[in-house]
Amino acid sequence: MELKQRINALVSLGKFLNEIETNAIQDEIEFTLRKAKAENGWFTIENIKFALQNWADALSEENLNKWTSKYNLHSFSETSVKNPKTIAIIMAGNVPLVGFHDFLSVLITGNKVLAKLSSNDKTLLPFIAKKLVFIEPEFNNYIEFTEGRLGNFDAVIATGSNNTSRYFEYYFSKYPNIIRKNRNSVAILTGNETEEDLNLLADDIFQYFGLGCRNVSKLYVPEGYDFEKFFKAIYRWKEIIHNNKYINNYDYNKAVYLMDSFPLLDNEFLLLKEDSGFSSPIAVLFYEIYTSLSDLKNTLKTHAENLQCVVTNETIDNAVPFGKTQSPELWDYADGVDSVDFLLNLPR
Template identity: 70%
Template sequence: MQLKQRINAFVELGAFLKQIASENPTSEAKEIFQRAEAENGWFTQENIKFALKSWGDALSEENLEQWIANYEIKATNPRCVAIIMAGNVPLVGFHDFLSVLVTGNKVQAKLSSNDKTLLPFLGKHLISVAPEFKEYIAFTEGRLQNFDAVIATGSNNTARYFEFYFGKYPHIIRKNRNSVAVLTGDETQKELNALADDIFRYFGLGCRNVSKIYIPENYDFEAFFKAMFSWKEIIHNHKYINNYDYNKAVYLMDSFPLLDNEFMLLKEDSGFSSPISVVFYEKYDSMEHLKKELQTQSENIQCIVSNSGLPNEIPFGKAQAPALWDYADGVDTVDFLLKLP
């Protein structure tokens, strides 16, 4: 397949994703959504459709052409790239899947038990659009075999396992990261409303979800909590409320001071990886000191949501809408793939 053919196939896939994420998905899509939610209670219909629409919007011809224009992609002997998928949010490994195929390589995807339905469904449609992809796409829940490179995403613990088993291959191995927001107290209500989406979308399970906020001394939380209220219905998800009740009980038993609006907890903490239903906060005394702190902690941070003029910050509400050229952990996947021996 020529590069243009591959791009056209993904443009068609993008249109399909927007169609099935609409109010009237096909009967097959409805069945897939229901199966995905049955397999993973965090994959609500709303979150599945949000993920599909986000990718549908990203896969425009303009976006794909702009992304690929940064590289020289030549017709070469395709390499088989094993992708070990995470399963924390719907289609979390799709960008790796896309990157491997658009560069002319083959995918051997080891699916997460938490997300084993959605990507094969998309792969099936992609093959129907461009049958040449049939020889380039393979899914497995078992052992990976006969591959040339590895892209793996997991926790800090699984990263050690990945390093041990796959270290001899060309690889990208991703570890735990979380996203933060920096507030000054001058944010508009619209910006804070958008921040609520960055916090609560996917129940906060993604590495791009804001799990911690930095606030100035004497910060007034009134406008913040007002904005969070738009997500109050999240407490009706049984998995979420179980986490909220559990974390609240544990913190109260340990006498930790909490701010609580009855569906989320704010805890002062220097960490980054807050539990589900909890957002950590930390106070800063000057923006200059905070810039240095964020730089020091860069390996723990996926993205910074703010309007403070910080390096590489993204606007409020955009944490879950990365562009194709916004690479996880700042590692250029396409560049890695193009340099495979």
């Protein structure tokens, strides 16, 4: 299958996802969404549709051409068609379709996907893969899902926690691999942010209930920062507290912190706790006060391996604009590891 053929199929898939609200197979779509929601209490219909729309927007012909243009994929295709590699992808299930970019990367390079899905997200990707095969039947020989022990693969892309990564590193050490661990995202505020900036920051914090590595879990604020503007801007997310799983976490964390006499800022749906850590619990946002922006930038550089996104208006390497953490481009790679380059350089 030629590169242009693969791109055209993915463009058609993007159009299908973009028309999902009005598609003729509405019953099948609604069944799939309800099934995915039933399998994971954190997967609301709204969040699933948000993820699908993000991928619909990403899979434009312009984006796909821009993404692939930086690689020598045309000449590589001749080799990969003759000798495609099977890439085992072990996917996380914290947010809907979190492993879709790895799935795309393998297919766009002409390799074969052997996907082991998370039990928390095992419906959406097979549904999309089915549509992709319908659009381009040749993909049928390039996509396989397995629930059993992985076997007969050439390389691995695995995403998990810090604990599971140790298992992955041991088990897959003899294979070329990309193994991802826990990461978190932070935001740097100066006090000069506009109301719109803070409104967009609220999306970075609350989308997917804060479960993604691209969700902002910590704020850096200057001395004397007034949180009133921040709390006012995030108020539109107040309905999040009506999700049973979210409110259970909010109540639990609040009780634990109060018993330990930790000082908190509380707006009745989010707890702000001053903390030097990066990974805040659900319904909690850590914050830390800085005195020097240049010192803070240096500190974040030393912790780069723990960070997925740094959201700010300030000039900083790989800064992400407010409101964009959950809408990465095709060329934005998790952990900063170029998975397409990795796949193109596998031994042939």
